[in-house]
Amino acid sequence: MEIQSPQFKEKARNALANEQLQRAMGKAKTGFISKRKKSVEALPEFEDLRSSARAIKDHTLAHLDLYLEAYEEKVKASGGHVHWAETAEDARQAVLAICRAAGARTVTKGKSMITEEIALNDFLEKEGIRPVETDLGEYIIQLRGEHPSHIIGPALHLNKEQVEEDFRRVHTQLPEERDLSQPESLLGEAREILRPQYFTADVGITGANMLIAETGSSIIVTNEGNGDLTQTLPRIHVVVASIEKIVPTLEDASQILRVLARSATGQDMSVYTTLSTGPRRPGDPDGPEEYHVILLDNGRSSMLGTEFHEMLRCIRCGACMNHCPVYHAVGGHAYGWVYPGPMGAVLTPSLVGVDKSGHLPNASTFCGRCESVCPMQIPLPRMMRHWREREFERGLNPATQRYGLGFWAFFARRPRLYRLATSLAIPTLSGLAGRRGWFRSLPLAGGWTRYRDLPAPQSRTFMQQWQARSGAPHGREGGDR
Amino acid sequence: MNEDTIKKPRIGLFVTCLVDLFRPSVGFASVRLLEEAGCTVEVPMAQTCCGQPAYNSGDREDAAAIARQTIEAFEEFDYVVAPSGSCAGMLKKHYPSLLKGTSYEKRAEAFSAKVHELVSFLVDVLGATSVAAAGKGGSVTYHDSCSGLRELGIREQPRKLLNSIEGVEIREMENADVCCGFGGTFCVKYPDISNKIVEEKTACIEATGAQTLLAGDLGCLMNMAGKLHRQGSPIKVRHVAEVLAGMEDDTPAIGGGGR
Ligand code: SF4
Numbered sequence: 019m020e021i022q023s024p025q026f027k028e029k030a031r032n033a034l035a036n037e038q039l040q041r042a043m044g045k046a047k048t049g050f051i052s053k054r055k056k057s058v059e060a061l062p063e064f065e066d067l068r069s070s071a072r073a074i075k076d077h078t079l080a081h082l083d084l085y086l087e088a089y090e091e092k093v094k095a096s097g098g099h100v101h102w103a104e105t106a107e108d109a110r111q112a113v114l115a116i117c118r119a120a121g122a123r124t125v126t127k128g129k130s131m132i133t134e135e136i137a138l139n140d141f142l143e144k145e146g147i148r149p150v151e152t153d154l155g156e157y158i159i160q161l162r163g164e165h166p167s168h169i170i171g172p173a174l175h176l177n178k179e180q181v182e183e184d185f186r187r188v189h190t191q192l193p194e195e196r197d198l199s200q201p202e203s204l205l206g207e208a209r210e211i212l213r214p215q216y217f218t219a220d221v222g223i224t225g226a227n228m229l230i231a232e233t234g235s236s237i238i239v240t241n242e243g244n245g246d247l248t249q250t251l252p253r254i255h256v257v258v259a260s261i262e263k264i265v266p267t268l269e270d271a272s273q274i275l276r277v278l279a280r281s282a283t284g285q286d287m288s289v290y291t292t293l294s295t296g297p298r299r300p301g302d303p304d305g306p307e308e309y310h311v312i313l314l315d316n317g318r319s320s321m322l323g324t325e326f327h328e329m330l331r332c333i334r335c336g337a338c339m340n341h342c343p344v345y346h347a348v349g350g351h352a353y354g355w356v357y358p359g360p361m362g363a364v365l366t367p368s369l370v371g372v373d374k375s376g377h378l379p380n381a382s383t384f385c386g387r388c389e390s391v392c393p394m395q396i397p398l399p400r401m402m403r404h405w406r407e408r409e410f411e412r413g414l415n416p417a418t419q420r421y422g423l424g425f426w427a428f429f430a431r432r433p434r435l436y437r438l439a440t441s442l443a444i445p446t447l448s449g450l451a452g453r454r455g456w457f458r459s460l461p462l463a464g465g466w467t468r469y470r471d472l473p474a475p476q477s478r479t480f481m482q483q484w485q486a487r488s489g490a491p492h493g494r495e496g497g498d499r
Numbered sequence: 500m501n502e503d504t505i506k507k508p509r510i511g512l513f514v515t516c517l518v519d520l521f522r523p524s525v526g527f528a529s530v531r532l533l534e535e536a537g538c539t540v541e542v543p544m545a546q547t548c549c550g551q552p553a554y555n556s557g558d559r560e561d562a563a564a565i566a567r568q569t570i571e572a573f574e575e576f577d578y579v580v581a582p583s584g585s586c587a588g589m590l591k592k593h594y595p596s597l598l599k600g601t602s603y604e605k606r607a608e609a610f611s612a613k614v615h616e617l618v619s620f621l622v623d624v625l626g627a628t629s630v631a632a633a634g635k636g637g638s639v640t641y642h643d644s645c646s647g648l649r650e651l652g653i654r655e656q657p658r659k660l661l662n663s664i665e666g667v668e669i670r671e672m673e674n675a676d677v678c679c680g681f682g683g684t685f686c687v688k689y690p691d692i693s694n695k696i697v698e699e700k701t702a703c704i705e706a707t708g709a710q711t712l713l714a715g716d717l718g719c720l721m722n723m724a725g726k727l728h729r730q731g732s733p734i735k736v737r738h739v740a741e742v743l744a745g746m747e748d749d750t751p752a753i754g755g756g757g758r
Pocket residue numbers: 281331332333334335336337338339361388391392393394395396
C-alpha cells in the first residue's frame with residue numbers, strides 16, 4: 019500500500035470536513051468504549067490479567083528465536099509447511115508460489131492486517147488471481163476499493179446507508195425489494211453472495227491472532243464464522259502471520275484471549291475461536307489438504323531490544339484507537355498507511371521509516387488514554403516521544419519549529435534572563451489587550467487564535483509580583499549558564 | 500527562624516510557566532492554600548518551566564538541562580508542589596527517566612519522591628478534608644486533565660475539597676476524563692484536530708448548565724476558555740485552586756481582564 023502519511027494534515031482536514039465520516043465516527047466511539055468498560059468492570063481480575071498477558075509476551079519476546087524454531091518444528095511434524103519471509107516481497111512471492119502450484123484462480127480471505135501490510139490483494143490481482151474478502155467489513159471495503167480504517171472494524175468509517183447503497187449497486191442479481199436496513203440483513207446478503215466462493219476458491223488465506231509454539235497451531239478469532247469457512251473449505255490453507263504473534267503454550271494463548279475480546283469489542287470471547295494444526299489427517303471429516311504458514315518479519319526483528327521493543331507485545335485489539343481523541347476526530351484513513359491510531363503512530367515509523375510518517379507520533383496530545391486501556395500495557399505515548407526524539411536528532415522536524423524551540427530553550431535554561439525577558443514582555447502583552455482581556459488574533463499565535471481566543475495575561479508575572487510582595491527573593495538563586 | 504517555622508513542612512512552589520506568565524492568581528491561590536494548611540511556602544527564583552515543550556518535541560538535551568536546573572533549585576525543600584498535574588507529572592514521573600544513567604540519576608529520584616500536584620498534596624499528604632474558603636458557591640463542573648488523572652491519579656481529591664465549600668454544587672460533565680485537545684504544542688501544530696476535540700469538550704461542558712468550569716491545569720483551562728469565549732458562551736473558567744482559596748471575589752475569571 020502506498021504510504022500517504024506525509025499528507026496527514028491535509029487528510030485530517032478533509033476528514034474533519036467529511037460529514038458522513040464524522041457521523042460514523044461519532045457512533046463508533048461510544049459503542050466501543052461503553053462495551054469495553056462494562057465487560058472490564060464485570061471482571062475484577064482484569065488488571066491482573068493484563069499484567070499476566072504482558073508477562074507472557076515479554077517472556078516470549080526475550081526468547082523469540084527459540085519459540086519460533088519450536089513452532090516451526092511442530093508445524094512440520096503435523097504435516098504443514100513454514101515459509102520464512104524477511105520482507106513483504108518475500109511474503110507475496112511465497113503466497114504466489116503456493117497459488118501457482120495449486121493452479122489457483124480464486125482465493126478466499128479471512129480478515130488479516132498482515133495481508134494489508136504486504137498489500138497482497140493488489141499483488142494477486144496483478145498476477146491474475148482473484149482475492150475474495152469474506153469478512154463483512156473487508157468485503158465492503160473491497161467493493162468500494164478502499165483500505166481498512168480500523169484494525170478490527172475495517173469499515174468503521176462508513177454508515178450503514180452507504181453500505182446499503184454499495185450492495186444495491188453491486189448485487190444486481192438479487193431482488194430489489196430486499197431489506198438492507200439492518201447490519202444483520204447486510205451480513206445475510208453478503209453471506210449469500212460469498213457462499214459459492216468458498217467452494218470455487220482453491221486457496222484460503224487467513225491471518226492469525228496467535229501462533230502456538232507448543233502445538234504448532236494458529237488461532238483466529240472472528241464473529242462471523244467466515245474465517246472457519248475460509249480455512250476449511252478450500253484445498254489449501256495459507257496462514258500469513260508476523261513473527262511476534264507467537265506464544266509458548268495453549269495455556270498462554272487462553273490467558274491472552276481473556277483480555278483480547280474484552281479490550282476489543284467488550285465480548286467475553288469472540289463468537290468463533292478457531293485453532294488449526296496442520297492439514298487434514300487421515301480420517302478427519304474436513305480440513306485442507308495442504309497447510310502453509312508464512313512467517314513475516316518485515317522489520318520487526320530490528321525492533322527487538324530497541325526503545326520500540328514493547329510494541330511487539332501488541333495483540334491488535336484496537337482498544338488504543340477506540341479510546342483515542344485524535345483517531346475519533348480524523349478516522350483511520352488520515353494516518354495514511356495500514357495501521358492507524360496510537361498503535362499505528364508507533365508501529366508505522368518502525369516499519370516504513372519515521373521520515374515518511376513523522377506526523378503520526380507527533381499528532382498526539384499524550385493524553386495517555388491509549389496506554390491506560392491497552393491490555394498489553396504498552397507505553398504508547400512514551401514510544402511516540404521516542405520517535406520525536408529520533409526526528410529531532412535527524413533534524414526532520416520543520417525548521418520553524420526547531421528555531422522556535424531553540425529560542426525558547428535558550429531562555430528557559432537561563433532563569434535570570436528568562437525573568438528579565440518575561441517581566442518586559444508580559445506586562446506589554448497584558449497592556450495590549452487592555453480591558454478586553456482577550457486576543458482574537460495575535461502575530462505568531464495563529465495556530466491558537468484560528469479557532470479560539472487567547473486570554474491575555476493578568477498583569478505582571480507571578481515572579482515579579484512575588485518579589486515585590488516579599489522584598490528579597492526567597493530561595494536560592496540559580497546560576498545562569 | 501522561630502520554632503514554629505521549623506516544624507512546618509517547607510514547600511518549594513513550582514509555579515509553572517503558564518501560571519507565572521498568564522495567571523499569577525493561581526500561584527497566589529496555591530500559596531494561600533498551602534499556608535492555610537500549615538506549610539511554609541517559598542518560591543525559588545531559579546525556575547522557569549518544567550521542560551515539557553522540549554521533552555515532548557524530542558529535544559532531550561534541553562529538557563535534561565532544565566530538569567537539572569529545576570532539581571538544583573528545589574531539592575532542599577521538604578516538598579515540591581505545583582498547581583498543575585501536567586508539570587508535576589513531568590517533574591515526578593519523567594525527570595527520573597530523563598536523567599537515568601547520568602550523574603543526576605539519584606538526585607532525580609530523591610527529588611521525584613518530594614513532588615506533588617497541589618490539590619492531591621493537600622488531600623493525600625496533608626490529609627485535608629475541607630478548605631477554609633467561603634466563596635460564592637454556585638454550580639461548577641470539573642474537567643479531569645489527562646496527566647493529573649492518568650499519571651498521578653487525581654480525580655476524587657479536587658471534588659472532595661470542592662464539596663466542602665458551602666454552596667458549591669458539582670455538576671459532572673459527560674466524558675470529564677477525555678482530553679480537551681490542548682496537548683501543549685499539539686494545539687498549535689495540529690490546530691484543526693485540536694479544535695475538533697475541544698469542540699466536543701465544550702459541548703459536554705455546556706450540557707451541564709454549570710456556571711463555572713474548573714480544572715487543575717492552566718494549559719487545558721486556557722484552551723477550553725478560549726474556545727468557550729469564541730463560541731460566545733457565558734461560562735466562567737477558573738483554576739480550581741482559586742475557588743478552593745476563596746479568591747473569586749478579587750480575581751476575575753480567565754479572560755475577565757487584568758487587576
Ligand atoms: S497497542 Fe495495545 S490497545 Fe492498541 S491494538 Fe495493540 S494491544 Fe490493543
